[in-house]
Amino acid sequence: MAETAGTALFEAIARSTATAIKRAEIEMPPDVLACLRCAVASERNEIARQELHNICANIEEAKRRQIPICQDTGVMVVYLTLPPEIPFSAQLSDAIAEGVARATVDVPLRPNVVDPIARHNTGTNTGQGMPAIHVQPGDRMTVTIIPKGAGSENVSRIAMLLPSQQNEIIRFVAETMLLAGGKPCPPVVLGVGIGSTFDGVAALAKEALLQPIDEMDPFEQAICDAVNRLEIGPMGLGGTTTALAVKVKKADCHTASLPVAVNVQCWACRRATETIEVP
Amino acid sequence: MDLVTPLGNEVLELRAGERVHLSGIVYTARDEAHLRMKEEGIPFDPKGAAIYHCGPVIQNQTIIAAGPTTSARMNACSKFLIDRGVKALIGKGGMGREVAEQLFGRGVYLAFTGGCAALAASRMQLKGVYFEDLGMAEAVWAIELDQLPLVVGIDSHGGDLFDRVMRRASMRFRKMRQPKAGL
Numbered sequence: 001m002a003e004t005a006g007t008a009l010f011e012a013i014a015r016s017t018a019t020a021i022k023r024a025e026i027e028m029p030p031d032v033l034a035c036l037r038c039a040v041a042s043e044r045n046e047i048a049r050q051e052l053h054n055i056c057a058n059i060e061e062a063k064r065r066q067i068p069i070c071q072d073t074g075v076m077v078v079y080l081t082l083p084p085e086i087p088f089s090a091q092l093s094d095a096i097a098e099g100v101a102r103a104t105v106d107v108p109l110r111p112n113v114v115d116p117i118a119r120h121n122t123g124t125n126t127g128q129g130m131p132a133i134h135v136q137p138g139d140r141m142t143v144t145i146i147p148k149g150a151g152s153e154n155v156s157r158i159a160m161l162l163p164s165q166q167n168e169i170i171r172f173v174a175e176t177m178l179l180a181g182g183k184p185c186p187p188v189v190l191g192v193g194i195g196s197t198f199d200g201v202a203a204l205a206k207e208a209l210l211q212p213i214d215e216m217d218p219f220e221q222a223i224c225d226a227v228n229r230l231e232i233g234p235m236g237l238g239g240t241t242t243a244l245a246v247k248v249k250k251a252d253c254h255t256a257s258l259p260v261a262v263n264v265q266c267w268a269c270r271r272a273t274e275t276i277e278v279p
Numbered sequence: 280m281d282l283v284t285p286l287g288n289e290v291l292e293l294r295a296g297e298r299v300h301l302s303g304i305v306y307t308a309r310d311e312a313h314l315r316m317k318e319e320g321i322p323f324d325p326k327g328a329a330i331y332h333c334g335p336v337i338q339n340q341t342i343i344a345a346g347p348t349t350s351a352r353m354n355a356c357s358k359f360l361i362d363r364g365v366k367a368l369i370g371k372g373g374m375g376r377e378v379a380e381q382l383f384g385r386g387v388y389l390a391f392t393g394g395c396a397a398l399a400a401s402r403m404q405l406k407g408v409y410f411e412d413l414g415m416a417e418a419v420w421a422i423e424l425d426q427l428p429l430v431v432g433i434d435s436h437g438g439d440l441f442d443r444v445m446r447r448a449s450m451r452f453r454k455m456r457q458p459k460a461g462l
Contacts, residue, residue: 039459047430047440050298051392054428058398066400067331070394071336071344102395110336151349171455178452182351185393226455230448235371235393237430238444268394 008086009279014144016274017099018164020145021076022107022166024272025068028059031214032189032269034094039187048239052187055234055267070268071228074147076100077206081138087276088135095121096133098128112150134203143277146209152184152266158202161258169194169260174226176262177243182201185266187244192223193261196251201259204249208253209265214244220246244269281426283419285327285397286366290387292397293431300426301389305329305369305405309348311358311417315410322409322419325363329389332370336396342403346396347371354376354378361385369429372443379433388433390440402427 012017028036036059039050062069082088090180101124103109113127114120125131157176161168172193180188213253216224224246244267251260282290284303295298297456305324308316308330316322316448332353335345357368358381366386368374371393381404382388407421 005366047296047298050428050430054392054395054398058392061401062397063396067343067397067400069397071346071396072394095359135455149394151307174452178448181448182393182441185371231453232444233449235390236373236441236444237390237432238440238447266394 002019009195010091010098012276012279013092013095014099014102016276017078017096017143017145018103018106020143020274021100021103021109021115021147024145024147024188024270025109026042026066026075027063028069029212029269029271031212033059034214034216036187036267037246041127042184043239043241045233045239048233049239051237051239052236053217053242055066059182061114067092068107070149070266071110071271072149072151072272073107073112074149075112076125077148078131078133079144079146079148079210080133081140081142083139083141083278093133096131100125100131106135106234123205124246128143129254140195142273142275143276144210144273146206146271149266149268152264155180156182156205156261156263158230158259158261160198163256165258169225170226173223174230175244176264177227177232180264181232184264185268186232187234187236187241187267189265189267189269190223190227190246190262191245192246192248193259193263194248194250195253195260197253198259200251201261202263204251205261205263208247209248209263209269210271211249213247213269216245216247222247223248284329286329286375287327289383290366291435293334293387293434294436295431295440295443296382297431299389299429301329301367301429302426303422304421305331305333305422305424307331307333307345307418307422309417310352311335311413312419313408315413317356317359318418321360321363323421324361325365326366326460328358329367329369330365331422332368335407335420337415337420337422340405340406340428342400344396345392345399345403345422347376347391350374357381373432373439380436381437382433382435385436387431389429390432391427391429399427424451438462
């Protein structure tokens with residue numbers, strides 16, 4: 001495989017990446033829309049109802065005018081699945097980066113990627129180590145995009161709990177929202193990683209955000225209920241809708257560890273997947 | 280309540296948590312615009328004016344997206360505007376104690392829904408621009424609003440809805456019994 005710019009596979013990946021980004025930025029996934037509509041129906045606080053109503057009206061307006069849902073178009077987190085016959089290579093990364101740069105011009109996206117110290121903006125939403133690309137094995141080649149805004153990413157947290165602190169998990173997640181308040185633009189979706197290692201648990205928390213949010217298991221529901229009892233509400237203005245959903249992803253871990261990570265996602269729980277037709 | 284700029288003493292009657300619709304001209308300003316106005320003066324009549332914490336996306340003299348930015352970044356640089364007669368600050372997330380004190384008896388902070396850039400743009404018309412050299416996001420844009428739905432976050436009597444909500448949330452968190460993990 002020597003995919004250089006211009007070859008058929010490079011083009012297919014770049015094109016599908018740009019298409020997935022455009023769709024993620026403009027159209028809300030149906031499960032997220034369903035959860036927001038449920039929240040409008042169940043919320044009793046009048047201010048909260050107006051905020052939720054504004055959010056739903058904004059989503060419709062963005063779709064109608066084909067413009068991004070939020071002006072923070074985020075940084076791109078990319079999940080690539082590869083069938084056995086296509087090995088991962090630097091050229092595949094380059095093709096994804098090309099798709100991101102094209103979408104930056106076409107959608108258009110706000111250029112958000114900068115050098116972490118010099119703060120120089122690359123202008124293309126690509127750069128050293130960006131976009132973040134996660135590769136998984138699959139039977140087809142697909143690209144999934146999560147555009148991640150800074151307001152919610154900045155209040156995400158990680159804890160290396162002790163194995164005896166299982167009961168602290170729900171408290172840690174609730175405390176994360178207490179510290180965050182209205183900053184991450186609630187109602188949020190919380191991706192919770194449990195297990196793995198220090199680095200792995202953060203990846204699990206983000207992967208949890210790939211799952212549809214209109215279904216929760218009893219543990220996820222218990223965490224969600226605990227967070228909603230804080231009554232921070234939409235935008236921190238009060239109300240019972242602080243979290244739309246909590247999604248948990250687990251992995252095994254060291255017998256002496258209990259890593260927990262919370263990746264906070266604003267109400268604009270954007271994601272989209274495109275299948276890449278291998279030429 | 281329906282409010283129209285330039286604002287007068289009617290804003291002093293508002294209470295935190297009240298919902299309003301705002302029409303008329305507002306001026307966008309983020310960090311850089313505040314610094315420039317402090318140095319070179321305010322380029323519009325500040326008496327009764329409303330400042331919108333926003334970095335809009337403008338294309339061909341049309342507002343594409345104009346959601347609110349985090350107001351707390353302007354905590355340390357809003358006093359001179361209120362001193363000069365600005366009656367409303369608009370943004371998301373609320374502002375610090377010092378701003379609530381500066382607004383006492385003089386003006387209000389109005390909250391708009393974070394991320395709702397497309398909805399905001401649909402209620403806006405571009406009227407002019409100052410300090411365009413600061414770039415699209417940081418320039419001061421004069422924008423005419425048509426009934427933008429807002430919530431009074433901080434009133435002129437010291438009432439602060441954000442502060443009230445977070446105090447209650449802290450209390451509820453402290454009372455939270457340790458639930459079983461149930462893994």
